[in-house]
Amino acid sequence: MDTPDILTVAQARALGTSRKTLRGRKSERHLHGIYSPVRRDRDALTLHRSLLGAAGFRGTDVASQESAAALWGFPDVLPPKDLHLLSVAGDRRTRVKGMTGSRGLVLPEETTFLAGVPLTTPARTWLDLARASGVMRLILWADWLFNPVWGGDWDREPLSTPDELGALLERHRGKPGIRKARLAAERARVGSDSHQETRLRLALVDAGLPEPAVNQWIHDPVTGERIHQGDLTYDEVRIDLEYEGEHHSEKGQVQRDIARSERLQRADWLELRFSSSHTRNNWFPAIHKTRQALLSRGWSPS
Numbered sequence: 001m002d003t004p005d006i007l008t009v010a011q012a013r014a015l016g017t018s019r020k021t022l023r024g025r026k027s028e029r030h031l032h033g034i035y036s037p038v039r040r041d042r043d044a045l046t047l048h049r050s051l052l053g054a055a056g057f058r059g060t061d062v063a064s065q066e067s068a069a070a071l072w073g074f075p076d077v078l079p080p081k082d083l084h085l086l087s088v089a090g091d092r093r094t095r096v097k098g099m100t101g102s103r104g105l106v107l108p109e110e111t112t113f114l115a116g117v118p119l120t121t122p123a124r125t126w127l128d129l130a131r132a133s134g135v136m137r138l139i140l141w142a143d144w145l146f147n148p149v150w151g152g153d154w155d156r157e158p159l160s161t162p163d164e165l166g167a168l169l170e171r172h173r174g175k176p177g178i179r180k181a182r183l184a185a186e187r188a189r190v191g192s193d194s195h196q197e198t199r200l201r202l203a204l205v206d207a208g209l210p211e212p213a214v215n216q217w218i219h220d221p222v223t224g225e226r227i228h229q230g231d232l233t234y235d236e237v238r239i240d241l242e243y244e245g246e247h248h249s250e251k252g253q254v255q256r257d258i259a260r261s262e263r264l265q266r267a268d269w270l271e272l273r274f275s276s277s278h279t280r281n282n283w284f285p286a287i288h289k290t291r292q293a294l295l296s297r298g299w300s301p302s
Contacts, residue, residue: 006050009033031055031083031098045070048079049117055099056118061085062111063119064102065128071114072122072159074129075144075151075195086120086128105172122159123168130177130184138184139202143192147215150194162190191215196243197231200274203283204290208301210234212241220267227263237297238269241290270297 007015012022012035021027021037028039030047034054042050049071052063062068064086069077080100087103088111110124120128122145130138144150145160165185172178191214192198205211212232218240220227232241244257264271272293278286 006030006034006036006047006054008054009035011054012037044079048083049115051083052085052119053117055083055085059118060089061087061101061118062106063117064125068119068125069129071117071119072125073148074125074141104175107171110168123164126160126165127168127172127175127177127181130175130181133177133180135180135183135187136202138180139187140195140198142184142188143190143198144195146188146190147192158190162188189214193231194243194245196245196279199279200241200243200283200286201232203287204232207283207287207291209287209290209294210299218264218267218269227267228260234294234297234299237294237299238267239290239293239297240264240269240271241274242271243274 007017009019009022010033012019017037022035023029026038028036030036030051034051048067052067052071056062063071063084065084066077066080067084070079082098082100085099085101086106087101088106106120106124110121111118112121113119119125126138126141126145129141133141142160142165145165146158146162148156148159162185165181165188169178169182169185175181187202189198189201192201193215197214201212201214212234213230214232215229216233216235217226218228218230218233218235219225228240230240231243233239234241242257261271270293272289274286274289278289
């Protein structure tokens with residue numbers, strides 16, 4: 001059996017690694033009872049993952065909160081300074097320096113393994129983060145869980161679903177942060193390709209405009225063929241909203257965007273393009289642009 005890169009004293013004993021090796025000049029002590037037989041450089045996420053794997057070796061704790069979120073790849077979550085552990089036994093609280101422990105109701109279906117590390121599922125991780133997070137952050141994370149392709153990982157499968165979040169909220173009605181989590185779940189949508197798409201959608205709705213559909217296909221009115229999957233669309237008035245990130249300035253992407261615009265124009269769709277300049281003043285330029293386009297297409301405020 002190969003010796004793990006980072007291991008506990010108990011693991012070392014089972015593998016036949018001596019205490020002398022763990023405490024030698026080539027070794028490294030990370031936390032109480034957790035060592036590396038050989039010292040080496042690691043990036044923050046790799047180190048955190050290995051430490052969590054060692055800390056969860058006994059099977060009584062799983063990675064949770066920011067630790068689990070960092071492993072799953074939650075946007076804008078970095079590995080925390082301390083290991084965040086949740087006791088699945090529910091009868092103790094970890095108090096070792098460098099570890100933050102918690103306990104509470106955790107069901108078997110709310111934990112899993114990722115690269116050998118025991119941790120809470122993406123949905124349970126999201127709920128555990130609700131206590132210390134704002135509603136906007138929770139909406140963004142929920143949208144990402146439903147479509148975790150943000151950053152260009154286009155082949156990644158969904159990490160959760162609206163139904164899973166809903167069932168989780170029902171099971172944990174009295175959990176701290178549950179009200180914020182409920183508000184966030186109500187406003188989360190399946191299909192968002194980026195945090196800016198989500199922010200644009202929310203800004204439009206908060207300004208009193210109709211809610212656009214997320215990543216729906218636009219069809220040719222004559223042939224019925226699919227011509228484009230819009231970021232955000234108003235199908236009744238044939239308006240397509242596209243948020244253009246930095247990659248849209250690349251030569252190949254520019255050509256594809258022009259071709260897309262031409263297809264939409266032939267189908268009598270109005271394309272609105274947005275960039276970071278439209279995010280100023282709480283998205284006011286984007287809201288104004290969209291409102292004017294809706295009015296020009298016959299929409300009227302109720």
